[in-house]
Amino acid sequence: MFDIIEDGDKMDLNQKLEILSAAAKYDVSCSSSGSKRSSKAGSLGSVSAAGICHSFTPDGRCISLLKVLLTNYCIYDCAYCANRKSNDTPRAAFTVDEVVNLTINFYRRNYIEGLFLSSAVIQNPNYTMEMLTQVLQNLRTKQNFSGYIHVKAIPGASQELIDKAGLYADRMSVNIELPSDHSLKLLAPEKKKEDIFKPMKQISTNITAHLAERKKFKKAPIYVPGGQSTQLIIGATPDSDLSILSLSQKLYDKYSLKRVYYSAYVPVNTGANLPAIQNPPTLREHRLYQGDWLLRFYGFRAEELLNEKNPDFDINFDPKTNWALNNLQLFPIEINTAPFDMLLRVPGIGVRSAQKILSSRHLAPLNYEDLKKLGVVLKRAQHFITCRSKYHGAVGLNETNIRTVLRPKLDLNIADNPYQQLNLFDHMRDAKMQPAVIFPKHFQIPQKLLLAEDALTSLTGEI
């Protein structure tokens, strides 16, 4: 094993960077937010609470941190992972100095906001965690670096090592990846559920303890000021949206996580236990992010949005519209009197437009025409509100009618179907029938659709 690593050392920095950042790219988290620190004299760097994006890749995701693995030599063989032991991919390992050097120099050129350091598990979890901590220690103490650092806690590493890393990092994360025990056994049999949740619990306890300490002693050290996050893979296993969202809700409630990221499964491997999909299910991922936002900023609970009867989001409607249509007895609500938390529950009204409504109606009651000026999406909102007691919906307060108007012209289930490219004539071929309509040759179903009116919050990675 050591021989291989020495081979890696002969590689030039550029090659290593290419291999180890490509290996880290499936980790979605890139946010540099949640922590704030101004610079001390003579030290390099600062952290801004809102986070800063430095660039955007062709897939539309932001580059905020230098996202690399320390190494992609791995002792595990998780079915879904690009770095699994049995894969024949180029392997490399950074030295501590190389990572430090890259981080500092990228930072000085304002390419990045800080470092996102993760690693495959080399030798054993403790050894890996210790290597990661060395990089952090070097950056913070030798280089006086006070930019953002996000570090992975390696499941199975000892408590002391995780405690130590947390004193240097702004954010720590443990990736759950697979949303249920069953899926974990299927795709990552070497990992144990307890190993994943133990460090998570530990970090959250540490954060609370250090915060309490700081109330007593102003100079007590801060522990992971940016909080912790995690990631779940969507579509690699048959888990329902309900089980995924309930898990997220538990994580927010119990461990006060800052973010749960969802990552549409990109088929990097093939295997008996893996689904043979063609496209990552990005629309499903998008709906889950919308659901996640509803949990965190709109006061919804997972069990309101989904239930055993409907365990998955309807791809054609956003989760809030779907909820409103299932609870039509609560509507319409009067814009000029409804409380803030009820305004937030109207489809087409977001946090910002709800605030604007509150602020403007403070001076004078609002007209229907005003709503558009405030940024309310009337296409959806009109069906659920009254304005000065007048109902403006075009089709009346009736579930079937509203569904018909709001349904996208093209069924998005087809566009997001990850399993196959549908052929319009499939069913006819079976029956050996001639097609009744001849479509022009260029007619095809677009494979990746974005919903025009949906803000793609999921991809900016902030907050």
Place this chain on the structure above:
Amino acid sequence: MKEYIYDNSFDGLLTAIFYAYSEKDAVRITKDMNDLPNLFYEKVTVITEQDKAERVYTSLNSKLSYETLSNVYYLYLYNDPAVDTLILSYVKLCFKCSSTINLAKNNDIIRTVDKYVRRVYGEAHRFHGFVRFKEVAPSVFYAQIEPDHDILPLIVSHFKERFSDQYFIIHDLRREYAIIYDLKEAYFKDFSIEEGKKIVLSSQTDCFESLFKSFYQAVTIEERKNERQRRSFMPKRYWKHLIEVK
């Protein structure tokens, strides 16, 4: 009908507001650099008077609110010839209805003001990230930018705090001036495009540029390519100075 022409400075704008405020007829305020000949307006050149500017400044701050004052400043940085006249009508509206009128998000003037302020604020935030330094001499860094609005005054404190131990210049090519930081203080200085060219030509290639390019290529997930999304976050007009897409 009068058109007040001022010397592009913020104090000049406040002086112009002082004189134009009591005008009964339709009136315009224009920055000297945006001044175009026209037939309908009688031009009045405003000479900046420190005491008048101060009076307007304090009354905006104390009689209205700090928010109103800061809105006026952000609007002043907005790149549009008609913005100065908008500032006047905004100030008039605020004095007429008190600064609570800022809450009326359905009012057309307030709406435009909010929109413009957000644009300036948003661009300043973007440029916390979109500045690309090149090491032109050991520990001396130089960056060129071409923002839509005049955002240098808004980003100076961020960069000064973050890179307190390195010399740097951030050069706004559109307005031909720059932030210069010399380890003690950051100040603004006129800086022509030619001077900028000289600096770039005399410097050597920076090896971290190609490393960053490799990184940029490597972290892209091909299966999720989404060009429209990228352009909406990072519009093409900024690409000229971003080394990873140049």
